[in-house]
Amino acid sequence: MGVSAGRLLALAALGEARRSGRWVRDALRRLAERSDESPEDRALAWRLAMGATAAKGLLEERLRGLARRAGSIQPQVMDALTLSAFELLYLKTPIPVAVSEGVELVRSAAPRATGFANAILRKLAPLRDEVHAARERMDEDTDTEDDVALVSGLPRWLLGALNRSLPRKDFKALCSCSLEPAPSWEAKVGEGERATVLRSDLAAQAVALLTVPPDGTSRLEMGMGRGTKTLIVAHALAEAGERAELVGVEPDRRRLQLARGAFADLGYDVAAYQVDGRALDEVPELRDRTFDLVFVDVPCSGTGTMRRHPETPWSLSSKSLDSLDPESLVSLQSELLAAASRSVAKGGLLAYSTCSVLERENEGQVERFLASYAGRAFESEDLREAPGYGRLPRDVRAFVDAHRGPRGSFATSPAPGAPDGHFLRFLRRT
Numbered sequence: 381m382g383v384s385a386g387r388l389l390a391l392a393a394l395g396e397a398r399r400s401g402r403w404v405r406d407a408l409r410r411l412a413e414r415s416d417e418s419p420e421d422r423a424l425a426w427r428l429a430m431g432a433t434a435a436k437g438l439l440e441e442r443l444r445g446l447a448r449r450a451g452s453i454q455p456q457v458m459d460a461l462t463l464s465a466f467e468l469l470y471l472k473t474p475i476p477v478a479v480s481e482g483v484e485l486v487r488s489a490a491p492r493a494t495g496f497a498n499a500i501l502r503k504l505a506p507l508r509d510e511v512h513a514a515r516e517r518m519d520e521d522t523d524t525e526d527d528v529a530l531v532s533g534l535p536r537w538l539l540g541a542l543n544r545s546l547p548r549k550d551f552k553a554l555c556s557c558s559l560e561p562a563p564s565w566e567a568k569v570g571e572g573e574r575a576t577v578l579r580s581d582l583a584a585q586a587v588a589l590l591t592v593p594p595d596g597t598s599r600l601e602m603g604m605g606r607g608t609k610t611l612i613v614a615h616a617l618a619e620a621g622e623r624a625e626l627v628g629v630e631p632d633r634r635r636l637q638l639a640r641g642a643f644a645d646l647g648y649d650v651a652a653y654q655v656d657g658r659a660l661d662e663v664p665e666l667r668d669r670t671f672d673l674v675f676v677d678v679p680c681s682g683t684g685t686m687r688r689h690p691e692t693p694w695s696l697s698s699k700s701l702d703s704l705d706p707e708s709l710v711s712l713q714s715e716l717l718a719a720a721s722r723s724v725a726k727g728g729l730l731a732y733s734t735c736s737v738l739e740r741e742n743e744g745q746v747e748r749f750l751a752s753y754a755g756r757a758f759e760s761e762d763l764r765e766a767p768g769y770g771r772l773p774r775d776v777r778a779f780v781d782a783h784r785g786p787r788g789s790f791a792t793s794p795a796p797g798a799p800d801g802h803f804l805r806f807l808r809r810t
């Protein structure tokens with residue numbers, strides 16, 4: 381019996397991601413472009429490869445626990461086994477089908493490991509009932525830590541950090557959907573014949589729209605990435621027939637090139653510089669000048685967008701979130717926030733944003749800044765005073781209002797069928 385094309389595509393994507401260090405979704409896109417699988421096979425490949433990556437650590441631990449000589453499992457066999465284990469535990473494929481497809485998948489990678497795969501997948505199969513029972517206990521609110529770990533596929537240390545950061549209801553909602561596909565949202569950008577749509581989460585769009593600057597003012601985006609939020613801002617201004625000076629900085633050359641290409645294609649006037657946000661003085665045009673609004677979209681744990689970036693949970697480390705470690709992400713965020721604050725004009729706004737749901741990267745980070753020497757020149761500003769708030773489309777405004785935190789910030793967290801986790805808080809320079 382041959383293995384299905386979708387499962388083979390998923391296996392090829394895991395292999396390519398492992399060897400090249402690429403994200404699995406990029407590997408899937410590249411491979412799918414070069415092959416002619418049916419839409420159903422592509423959908424299955426996507427589901428399996430994203431899910432197996434998101435629960436990688438948990439699946440590998442279970443598989444190794446069942447194998448007699450765990451150390452000797454070849455990487456390509458482990459790839460095939462984790463795909464099959466994900467299907468066996470989390471999807472609705474009948475168990476005999478999932479096991480036999482798994483065995484064939486392993487055969488395609490390493491024919492001599494077929495017997496081993498057969499034995500291990502059969503031993504794993506009863507765990508599907510445990511996953512179901514754990515999910516039921518989560519629904520009834522009688523769950524244990526083990527239940528949440530099994531259903532979410534997330535590492536224990538991260539579950540602890542999420543639990544400490546989120547209200548219980550939000551924590552459970554995030555955990556119950558962490559292995560589900562991310563819902564998709566689109567944003568229209570570009571005018572006339574150049575109009576196109578971008579894939580952008582609704583909460584990310586809300587963050588961008590809240591930072592649309594007033595007509596005739598200036599906006600700096602620190603951490604501009606591929607320019608998605610800048611494009612949304614430029615489009616909102618163009619639609620309103622307004623103009624503002626848009627500037628962005630981004631140290632990553634490839635992302636900057638993509639952003640510049642998109643601005644050129646759509647005819648948006650954005651000055652984009654390749655520079656570290658902490659070293660704006662290196663750019664003569666940015667030296668000794670300020671902006672009416674500085675939006676700092678910092679690199680973060682990505683704990684709000686794990687459904688889109690399944691590598692996140694098992695590649696993050698607690699060390700990267702340690703504010704006492706000068707090399708950590710949290711330390712970089714503090715440095716970028718402090719650097720961004722120096723570019724805000726008197727009376728202007730500083731907008732700090734992440735796609736994290738962790739307190740120490742969000743409110744904790746802003747509170748630490750406010751308590752610092754540089755932070756003394758700033759005070760909190762409610763998002764309803766943000767320049768973009770008044771022009772939000774009605775449905776986006778309702779969404780923003782529903783996620784307005786006690787300090788006037790915008791904070792969402794993933795839930796089944798709901799947008800990703802994003803955070804935005806405004807501060808005004810007094």
Ligand SMILES: C[S@@+](CC[C@H](N)C(=O)[O-])C[C@H]1O[C@@H](n2cnc3c(N)ncnc32)[C@H](O)[C@@H]1O
Pocket residue numbers: 602603604605606607608609610629630631632635655656657658677678679680716735
């Ligand atoms: C959350 S992403 C930004 C997404 C982007 N604003 C958008 O809407 O597409 C964070 C960005 O910060 C950039 N970054 C990392 N270190 C930085 C630094 N030292 N200075 C400025 N940007 C940095 C990353 O390369 C990444 O593109």
